[in-house]
Amino acid sequence: MSIVFVHGRDQQGFDPDPLRQTWLEALARGAERAGLGLTENLISESSLPYYARILVPLEPQKRSSPLESTRDKSPAGNLEKSIDAELALELGSPVLRDSDMKQNPLDESRGPVGRILARAGDRASARLSLNAIRLVMKDVVQYLVDAKVRSDVDRLVIDAIEKARPPRIVVAHSLGSVVAYHSLAGALVNLEVERLVTLGSPLGVLAIVTELEKLLKLPLCRPPLVKAWINAADRRDIVALNPNIDRTNLFRSCLSQLPRSYQDVLITNFADVRNDTDNHHGIIHYLDDPIVAASILHGLS
Incomplete structure (x- = not known):
């Protein structure tokens, strides 16, 4: 199993290797609290496609x-x-x-x-x-809105996922969850992602959903390449404006004609994370949550 981390915003100027190590250390703390552990192979085979240098810094x-x-x-x-x-x-x-x-x-x-x-x-x-x-x-x-930025970022992320050893786990935070979703939903490659885990995601924001529908030109569901999707949020995290991804937002077109129970097949939502970073959005206290760590390593039971 290998993990691909997809980072969020404001990572310009960081060295990607220490950044990946920071994520791994937080995940290891969460795994320990869950009674699990990270193997050396899992640590060595994890990756963090560093797309921050592609984003144009705003004034x-x-x-x-x-x-x-x-x-x-x-x-x-x-x-x-x-x-x-x-x-x-x-x-x-x-x-x-x-x-x-x-x-x-x-x-x-x-x-x-x-x-x-x-x-x-x-x-x-x-x-x-x-x-x-x-x-x-x-x-x-x-x-x-920037097609060149989007294409370059998507290519970097998909390349990292393709190189990862199956079974692949993709863990995406904040802006990274939008990147991961668009990359996987629109990818024309033959690969399989065992589990997508999104943390503090703005994918429930309807304006973002509308833009993704325009870009992908299809009903938005769980990406076909993804076998299971777990979405976790702290309800105090305002970036996760709608903490649950469901038929009222991202899946509105996909599930409009299907039974309500079908939503549970597409995604597992967990909106009770206690993220005690200053703005309740930071990645560290998402990854060191024991349920989040267990969902990454084994999936929610």
Whole structure:
């Protein structure tokens, strides 16, 4: 068995080998908590296709701007506006002011700010979570609208999966889950992935689903190359805006004419991870969760 890790955003400037080692160390902690272990062969045969150098770094002023509608009529601008509208609907307000943060309780019943705070867990985490989703979504937009970037990233990821020794496990985080899904759903290669594990994924965001439907030109289901799919999230992770991937989002076209029970054949959702990184989105506390580690190594029972 071999594992292919597909990283998320903001990895430019890192050495891919230490990055892979960091992921492996976190997975080893989770495996130990689950009463499992990582073999030397599994460690040596794991890979992390490093696509960060392909992404064009966004200008600092663009990265720090709040989520808001713009007059940009480009495909990227239109997709950003669609994502912004969905965030506003889910969170109540795309802009969170310090005065609101101080005055509102962590209570979902107390209006938009209360819902954001309750989702994040505390005020500091709310700020970090909103910043995280702003940046992740901008990178997702770049990947989805730039055909050259998308093609180069997909080729790198598929090459790594092809070289991996079967049975193959693909573990994808954040933006990486969008990359892994698009790469596998559109791949014209003869290979099999034993298990796809997505962590903190924005694949439940309807604006992203719509763009993937346009790109792939087919109903979105579990990729044919994938035998089993496990999706894990922390409900406080705002990047995983809809923590469960199901018939209300990604599978809406695939499952529209099928029984509700068929969804369980396509994916196993686990939305009860306790990710205690600052923004509840970091990869380390996804991988060191014992259920996530067990799902990677053996699958959920």
